[in-house]
Amino acid sequence: MKHSRRDWLKLSFLTSLAGYFFFQFPGKLFAKEKDKSEVILIRDKEVLKYDGNPDKSILSDMMDKAITTLTGINNSSDAWKSIIKPDDIVGIKSNEWSHLPTPEALEEILKERVLNAGVREQNISVRDRGILKDPVFQKSTALINVRPMRTHDWSGAGTLIKNYIVFTKKPWTYHPDTCADLAKLWKLPEVAGKTRLNILVMLTPLFHGTGPHHFNKEYIWNYYGLLVGFDSVAVDSVGVRILENKRKEYFCEERPLNPPAKHILLADTRHKLGNANPEKIKLVTIGWKEGILL
Amino acid sequence: MNSKSLTELLPAEHSGWKTANEDNFYDNESLYNYIDGGAELYLSYGFNKVISRNYIKPGQPEIRVDVFDMIKPRNAYGVYTHSREKIEHNFGQGSQTLIGAVLFWKDMYYVSVISQSETDEVTKAIYGIARIIDSSIPGEGKIPGVVKLLPEDNLVAESVTYFHHPVWLNYFAWLFEDNYLNITKETSAVWAKYETTRKRAMLLLVQYPDEHTARLGFNSFTKYFFPNPENGLITKDINGRWLSSRLGGKLFVAIFNAPYKDFAIALMDKIHNS
Structure with a gap:
């Protein structure tokens, strides 16, 4: 294939951009540069209040412990500053699924941490749908990806990889073969190379769905956890293992997700987005261990 | 089946529960807007239209009813068997009751009556509405x-x-x-x-x-x-x-x-x- 001068110029521009980001942020951000992807699982049995909503101060503490462990920087503020710069324009990609949304308290905590890293308020947006029309997301230089873990009728699981589906105007083009190639979303120009942190909310995950709205309280449980990492594929991989183990415990037999969440494995083997293989994941567990399901 | 006929399967009100707003209808093109992420399951079986209606009563959580016209009984039966965890015959030709939910199939219809919260009154209303819809569907479909x-x-x-x-x-x-x-x-x-x-x-x-x-x-x-x-x-x-x-x-x-x-x-x- 012959390359035009325009192609070479474009390539050169992209290469310089990649170089810019590479030198600005810790090598850990680039999961495939290391042999293993680190995933932090933090749990606190006190995090859920009597009404089922999270206690913001405990959640905040969990988030701080997770980010300091992940970055290896003792102080939470400095840890955040190692991944977010004051001149960043930050989109916090949340999830508003009505039955199990990203907790508002966690959205607030993340925004506070980004503000504390020196980013101006007008350069931060927390949103799910409508991000393609959101001026902050349109200009974003950094993304924080946060959503609850749940089973899903078509993709097997609602994952961090899948959380970027709203970055495309044509989500249905990602549906074939039960969303096998969702990792392609991460190569869209609006997304590629921007994700600084992935947080899979495991406070009350949904391990099974039934009916048109795929939700019933019978199939959620209090897990009291957060999974945090730079590699979304690795974080999703751990999350799905927990779901599968919960299903096995609840149904008293092997009950793999149906359909299988193949997009996680293929994000690794086909799209090279990150590590799905448990042998390539360094899992660090902090806090409450009972019922950890790993 | 047209939208009017689907409407006729649902009660206008039940034990003080009244229709909250206008009915919504979704077809092959618009189902994604309603059950984002779940539409493909229904499309994989074959689906014509769904009516969605909410019922409200002061001091009680909302009840949502969806009746899917699945074109053929085999499609309605298929969706019903999907993710079914127990065998019950309390409604239609096969049903499943969960916390705040009744799901059943009958003829070419798949029916869901749910509420986000469960009180004794909600449970009674859910069962009552499900029973009315069950009676409104005259025929039965063949199991494949x-x-x-x-x-x-x-x-x-x-x-x-x-x-x-x-x-x-x-x-x-x-x-x-x-x-x-x-x-x-x-x-x-x-x-x-x-x-x-x-x-x-x-x-x-x-x-x-x-x-x-x-x-x-x-x-x-x-x-x-x-x-x-x-x-x-x-x-x-x-x-x-x-x-x-x-x-x-x-x-x-x-x-x-x-x-x-x-x-x-x-x-x-x-x-x-x-």
Whole structure:
């Protein structure tokens, strides 16, 4: 294939951009540069209040412990500053699924941490749908990806990889073969190379769905956890293992997700987005261990 | 069925619960806007339209009713069997009750009556509304014939899952990387589990429209699962469980995860002798 001068110029521009980001942020951000992807699982049995909503101060503490462990920087503020710069324009990609949304308290905590890293308020947006029309997301230089873990009728699981589906105007083009190639979303120009942190909310995950709205309280449980990492594929991989183990415990037999969440494995083997293989994941567990399901 | 007829299946009010707002209708194009992420399941079975109505009562959580016109009874039955965890016959031709929810199928309809919170009053209202809808649907639909071919001994009844879309070949486990069995809308397929002394065995039946299509599906399957068919169509998988397959006329049978060779053969024989 012959390359035009325009192609070479474009390539050169992209290469310089990649170089810019590479030198600005810790090598850990680039999961495939290391042999293993680190995933932090933090749990606190006190995090859920009597009404089922999270206690913001405990959640905040969990988030701080997770980010300091992940970055290896003792102080939470400095840890955040190692991944977010004051001149960043930050989109916090949340999830508003009505039955199990990203907790508002966690959205607030993340925004506070980004503000504390020196980013101006007008350069931060927390949103799910409508991000393609959101001026902050349109200009974003950094993304924080946060959503609850749940089973899903078509993709097997609602994952961090899948959380970027709203970055495309044509989500249905990602549906074939039960969303096998969702990792392609991460190569869209609006997304590629921007994700600084992935947080899979495991406070009350949904391990099974039934009916048109795929939700019933019978199939959620209090897990009291957060999974945090730079590699979304690795974080999703751990999350799905927990779901599968919960299903096995609840149904008293092997009950793999149906359909299988193949997009996680293929994000690794086909799209090279990150590590799905448990042998390539360094899992660090902090806090409450009972019922950890790993 | 048109929108008006769907409307007539639902009560205008029930025990003080009144319609909250105008009914919403969704079709093949717009279902994504309503049940984002869940639409594909209904589309995979075949679906015409759904009516969605909310009922409210002061001091009580909202009740949401969805009635899906699935075009044919087999589609409604298929969706009902999907993710079914227990066998109940309290509503329609088969139902499932959960916390704050009644799900059932009848004729070509799949019905869901749910509430986010459950109080005694909500539960009564959910059951009452479900009962009215059940009575409003006059006919009954036939359960697909392939389901009736399942041997009953040791059958885990709630595991029976009917389908005619290739995606659901991977319903119990990720076994198929492609549509090796050429599942189309013209085929009728069913998965079922059987109790054994160890882990449950899985049975797959596929009924093809003609013997030629069945042979093509069978050949494609054996090429992938039995690379050395001269050794017979029964073999151990990497977990030490038995996998077996057979074709009889238009009917394809495969057994996965059988604990013993004899178990697989006996189950296979029961189908062909039935």
